[in-house]
Amino acid sequence: MNLQAALKQYFGYDAFRPGQEEIIGNILKGKDVVAILPTGMGKSLCYQLPGYLFQKPVLIVSPLLSLMQDQVDQLKQMGEKRVVALNSFLTMEQKKYALHFLQEYRFIFISPEMLLQPQVKARIQEIELSLIVADEAHCISQWGFDFRPDYLRIGEVLPQSNRPPILALSATATDTVLRDIKSYLKMDEPFQYMHTVNRENIHLVKKVFTHREEKIEWIIEHVKSTAGPGIIYTQSRAKAEAISLQLIQQNVAAAAYHAGKEAQDRQFIQQQFLAGKLEWIVATNAFGMGIHKENVRQVIHETMPATLSNYMQEIGRAGRDGDSAVAFLLYCDGDEQFAKFIATEDLPKEVHIERFMQTVAAGQQPESLLTNGELSEVVFRVLSYWLARESPEKVKSRMQNMQLKKFEEVELVLKLISLEECMRRQVVRYFGQHLIEQQENCCTNCGIELSNLVQKRDLSKGTVKMTNWQQRLDKLLLRNL
Template sequence: MQLESILNKYFGYSNFRPGQKEVIENVLQGQDVIALLPTGMGKSLCYQLPGYIFDKPVLIISPLLSLMQDQVDQMKQFKEKRVIALNSFLNPAQKRTTIHYLHNYRFIFISPEMLLQEHVQQKLNSMELSLIVVDEAHCISQWGFDFRPDYLRIGQVIGKVNRPPILALSATATTKVLRDIESYLNMDGPYKFIHSVDRPNIHLGKMLFQGREDKIDWIMDHVSKSAGPGIIYTQSRSKTESLSGRLLQAGISCAAYHGGMDPLDRQFIQQQFIDGSLEWIVATNAFGMGVHKQNVRQVIHESLPSNMANYMQEIGRAGRDGKDSLAILLYAEGDEEFAKFVGIDDYPVDAHVDSYLSYRSRNEQPSSMIQNGEISETAFRVLDYWMNQLQPAEVRQQLTSMKYEKMRAVEEVMELIDTNKCMREKLVHYFGQTLDNTPNDCCQCCGMDYGKIIHRRENDATYPHLLNWKDRIEILLLGNS
């Protein structure tokens, strides 16, 4: 049967999007595959269609609970009943039942942490899987080394012998990240499909300010006059709360979103944004992965992103419908130092290495460091991983190297702020690609006309159409230079 016929039978499409068919053909041949497809290019179909052809369980390792739950809900809406998410949303009884009947499901979503649990591994080893998918595979490199080291253990669990093919999916990845993915997943000469990271319909802006409060004043004015839906990214939970509160007082339909909120509250806010009940979200980078909203018109970075990969992922949430969208990067003097501080603030330090060794010497569990308030849970995960991989002196060197890389990554983002050349070209080059064409109104440095992209808020005749945005921004930039 032709793949197009299967595509039409199960999904109602007559043609594949770029890259989908090549990826699927290699998966069906039993080949390991790394696929980089931009947001909105249909990455999930690359494992869903093989799942129907193989008719054996597909295991999808997914980084976020909200992401996997969203994917499960979407599949159920399309009448797929044999799909399950094995995660902490299940109570102990539900978890036991799910694991017992796991072999009956066609699509099994699981977190890296759940995958490492011994009873889950025993069940999976008793099953014949058709495919292992690592969704948002860039997290292996971006998160594994300094946030969730369990990502680095996925390859150990999967093994190399008698396993099905692995499909690693992401929207963006540098050459280094691609190497990390291949290495840590123990992939066997994977076929690689690398789509251009460029999104021509996302127009890149940047604005410079003397002080951080000036940025907030600008956001208040801008959001009150221009149309969403939009996302405003900040680097602190308190900032999301205060800024969203000010916008609400100004009559803007918005909500705060950050990792410290209750998971159900986060899901509720996310769904409100998706269905249009909220026009704006003010969020930390905890928001966005797996948010399938087609018509996001603006992404504003109130704070400097911690690295170029995060920036690319976050602006990629705009314009999934292919229509013109705007990404504006705001900068005030000293933002880079704050970004560096945030980046390394929750890292283990030499004193933590000493304490860890002390607990071991007393035959006590080093994890007691968390309960005793000596270290955060995130920092301990990082410390514990490396203490079981390297000698103590090497761990100290590794932690120092990781901190240096974090600070260097912020400097790379600063190149977007400092450059007078095309922002799009610099961004694409960072990911090891070349820019073939520049769209009209490409970016701030190419003389973008904001008035052609931004529109005034609907149902508000008091605001003039923003055809003069370019002039106003140039005046602000001149005043801050």
């Protein structure tokens, strides 16, 4: 099969990006594939082209509803009508219709939670699929940076005899995460493609402050005088709101984005950012996955992320157009303690495990602990998964090990800040890769000239944007402040 001709016919492209042709070629041979491709390298094409070449549906398991909807919308914009998203947004009638005609769709997007519903699971196993895709596959791993217990069960749902090939996609993955992906998906000697995680056009800067207030002051002064678009990552919803409000007061078109906002508000903010109506987004890590904005010029971490995987995923949202972008990592003494708290906040503690088992022993449904607020949704999901498979003592030990591992991950981010070794080299090594050569304007430790990388902000342009945008902001975004 001439893949180049198929690429031109279905997508109008003259050439594949690195890795795409090898990945698709192995899928067409019926092999399982693990593909690690950085953000912006065309992961979706790796299942979309096979979807046109096969005459059977492609099932894509996607972890986030916003990501799923974004992918569905993109396909529809390309003219594809045989696409559906099975998620909680569907009404009962829409779900029944979709399940009845499931075999007729070319692309079926589904959340892991929906995949596990008995009715859906049975219907999936009835139809003949051409390919199964685990998107953002790092979520499968218990050591992944977005651990989702329901993702661990994908392998249990998929047929083990005469099943189609499985494609696991992610932007980054350590060796440990890769082993988990292959194991939990029950992959059969998969072909593995790993693109370098190094993004040469993203320049790495670290800045150390004595007081936390100085970080905020620096952010405000820097943002109001330099050009975006940009994303500021912070660890709390309150701080996201506070920083965005300060930027608005400086006539910067900014908005806070976090899971505490209504879905409609988040969608509006996202669309405004993509359309260029907003210069900056101030966000928790709830923002970014599935956001396809080519020209993000700056990413600022107001405080250190919990893992190097988080860091690489988040800075990877900059410079997708190939032009220069800058990633700023800000640090103040003690930030690592807050990062450890955030990293382990949703891990079940010993008291949670004991309470869960007491409820079960009393003949009560453990869901009551979720309803009455004793357990968070994440803690409940994690315990529901592991306590169905292991003894309480083993689960306690597992959670302790996971806490230690997460602490170790934070310490690796701290080394990125404290060591004088090339920042890029440290990050690339974390993913088991090596830098071939040193580049110009690499990072703070190697020497960097920011005047050539960060443009001055066009103040008049920012003000014009602000006039129309602020009218909507008052109604939609500041009503709860």
